Amino acid sequence: MRVIFYYFFIALIFAPSICLKAQTSSGMQLMINPSVVDLKILRGGLKVFPLELTNLNVEKKLHFHIYVNDLKMKRDGSVEFLPPKTTKRSCAEWIEIKPKKLTIEPDSSKKVIIKISPPASVLPGGYYAAIICELVSEEKALGSSGVKITWRVASLVKLTVTGGRLEKKAEIVNLRLAFPEEIETRGVAFIASLKNKGNVHIKAKGKIVVRTLDRRRKGQVDFDVGTGTVLPDSIRDFKAVYTRFLPVGDYVAEAIFRYGGYKVAKREIPFSVTVGKQDEFDKKGENIVELPPLSVQPSLLELRIPAGGFHTTSITVINQMKDTVLIKTSVDIEKKDKEKLLKSDATSQSCVKWFKLTPSEFTLSSGSKKKIILNIKIPQGEKGKRNVKILFKPVLKNKEGTLAPSEVTIKLTIPVFGREK
Numbered sequence: 001m002r003v004i005f006y007y008f009f010i011a012l013i014f015a016p017s018i019c020l021k022a023q024t025s026s027g028m029q030l031m032i033n034p035s036v037v038d039l040k041i042l043r044g045g046l047k048v049f050p051l052e053l054t055n056l057n058v059e060k061k062l063h064f065h066i067y068v069n070d071l072k073m074k075r076d077g078s079v080e081f082l083p084p085k086t087t088k089r090s091c092a093e094w095i096e097i098k099p100k101k102l103t104i105e106p107d108s109s110k111k112v113i114i115k116i117s118p119p120a121s122v123l124p125g126g127y128y129a130a131i132i133c134e135l136v137s138e139e140k141a142l143g144s145s146g147v148k149i150t151w152r153v154a155s156l157v158k159l160t161v162t163g164g165r166l167e168k169k170a171e172i173v174n175l176r177l178a179f180p181e182e183i184e185t186r187g188v189a190f191i192a193s194l195k196n197k198g199n200v201h202i203k204a205k206g207k208i209v210v211r212t213l214d215r216r217r218k219g220q221v222d223f224d225v226g227t228g229t230v231l232p233d234s235i236r237d238f239k240a241v242y243t244r245f246l247p248v249g250d251y252v253a254e255a256i257f258r259y260g261g262y263k264v265a266k267r268e269i270p271f272s273v274t275v276g277k278q279d280e281f282d283k284k285g286e287n288i289v290e291l292p293p294l295s296v297q298p299s300l301l302e303l304r305i306p307a308g309g310f311h312t313t314s315i316t317v318i319n320q321m322k323d324t325v326l327i328k329t330s331v332d333i334e335k336k337d338k339e340k341l342l343k344s345d346a347t348s349q350s351c352v353k354w355f356k357l358t359p360s361e362f363t364l365s366s367g368s369k370k371k372i373i374l375n376i377k378i379p380q381g382e383k384g385k386r387n388v389k390i391l392f393k394p395v396l397k398n399k400e401g402t403l404a405p406s407e408v409t410i411k412l413t414i415p416v417f418g419r420e421k
Contacts (some may be wrong), residue, residue: 029056032133036156037114043163044120050111051155053133055104063136064102066112068092071130071156073234075193077226081130081154089232091127091159094118116159124164125199126232131155160200168260169198170230172267175255177287178239186297187243188273188289192223192255194238194265196230204228204265206257208240213252213270219244228259245367246273246289248322275321275403291320293394294327294406302411303376310377315408317372317392319364326363326395329372331355333388351386354378355410378414386412 031054041047055062070082070090084092096115104110114131135151160166171194178189190208206223223238230236240255254268271287295318305311319325331352358373374390390408 030054030062030135030153031056032153032155034155036158038158038160039116040160040162041116041118043118043122043124043161046115046117048113048115051114051131052109052111053102053104054109055106057106059106061106062104064104065134065136066097066100066102067132067134068095068097069130069132069154071128073231073236075235075237077229077236079130079156081132084129087128089125089127090129091116091118091157092129094127095129095131095157097131116157118159118161122161123199124161124166126201127159127161128201128231129157129159131157158201166200167198168200168202168263169196170202170204170257170259170263170265171195171197172255172257172265173235175253175267175269177269177271177289178241186295187241188246188271189239189241190253190255192238192240192257192267193235194230194257195235196232198260199232201229201231202259204230204236204238204257204259206238206240206255208242209254209256210242210244210246211252211254213250215252218246218251223255223257230259245318245320247320247366248273248275292406293321293325293403294318294392295320296392296406296408298408300409300411302413304413304415305376305378306415307378307382308380310375312373312375315372315374315390316369317364317406318369319366319394321394321396322366323396324363324365327361328393328395329357329360330391330393331357331388332391333386351382351388355388355390357390376412383414383416385414386410388412 033052033054037049039047039049053064068084070084070087070092072080072082072087074080084090094116096117098113098115102110102112118127131154133153133155135153172192173195174193176191178191188210192206192208194204194206196202205225205228207220208223209220210218212218219242221240221242223240225238228238242253250270250272252268252270254266257265259265269287271289273289273291275291275293297316297318301313303311317327319327333352354377356375356377358375362370362372364370388410390410391405392407393405394403396403
């Protein structure tokens with residue numbers, strides 16, 4: 001039989017030790033407290049603590065099977081649960097659970113007693129495990145395939161064994177530019193891979209500092225680290241997105257991570273910013289940021305305007321080139337809609353006249369931005385949907401036609417009596 005496990009607990013190893021509330025697909029609610037246990041025990045010592053499970057349902061009792069798994073940290077910071085004795089730094093075998101099976105009445109709580117006793121012979125450092133509470137009453141067979149869904153909730157154990165040297169040591173093993181598909185916002189994105197080379201988990205904070213080749217500082221941005229936890233022998237990938245304007249040219253990015261008090265890990269890479277693909281930049285290697293000549297925000301507008309109605313909004317245009325540029329605007333219907341509109345409603349071809357940009361033509365110096373006002377007025381008797389492109393065409397002196405336009409997509413719905421047709 002194939003079993004599919006659903007975890008309520010996802011990567012909370014980086015969260016404070018607080019309770020975790022969860023709800024199954026059938027609406028049953030439960031809570032575990034604490035969701036993360038952070039302990040320090042002298043080797044050969046013993047620690048006992050309670051784990052509390054709460055049934056938040058008012059009618060149905062819940063049945064649990066409780067056991068221990070190893071855990072492994074992935075590069076994105078999530079955790080994977082594995083059988084005991086799988087990982088090098090497992091403390092699963094040192095954990096005793098009583099009871100291992102539990103039934104909780106509606107709107108009630110019960111405690112599970114957890115004992116942890118690291119052997120006297122074990123080396124000092126960090127060891128990790130997950131206490132899994134499997135909801136037996138939620139097991140279901142799906143169809144004839146024999147697939148079974150089992151819901152689980154977990155409490156993670158971060159154990160530091162003392163009685164010897166605890167070493168916190170980290171190294172940035174890689175620093176690179178992010179690929180376009182790895183970022184969701186505009187800007188220059190960096191990914192730093194931080195490896196924990198010590199024997200205990202660390203909590204890191206980091207930043208990217210951008211400088212010119214002559215070391216003049218342009219700005220900085222923090223890495224998105226959460227609590228920054230990195231387990232021993234693990235590598236975490238952290239991302240930072242630099243959104244300040246960078247004109248075309250060559251730069252150096254330095255990643256700086258602080259961990260374990262005053263300890264610091266550093267690494268830097270050169271990179272270049274260019275508008276579009278240019279041979280002079282292609283020869284310099286892979287660390288190239290290819291920006292469009294213009295940045296327009298927002299890039300997508302989804303609007304509902306009734307016939308006879310009007311709407312006013314603004315679009316911000318930023319010149320990302322090193323030269324002053326003339327920008328010409330225009331409105332066009334998406335190609336896929338043109339033939340459809342020709343067949344259905346001849347007047348719809350003139351919908352470009354519903355859109356007015358102020359100003360329709362303007363000049364922007366390098367790095368500057370301008371707010372453009374867009375007015376939309378829908379004539380009486382119109383209905384349906386329109387997909388329209390607002391184009392911003394940059395023109396350089398003696399180079400017209402060499403730069404690609406930037407665009408804003410408008411998905412317009414004209415409702416009929418409050419409903420789409």
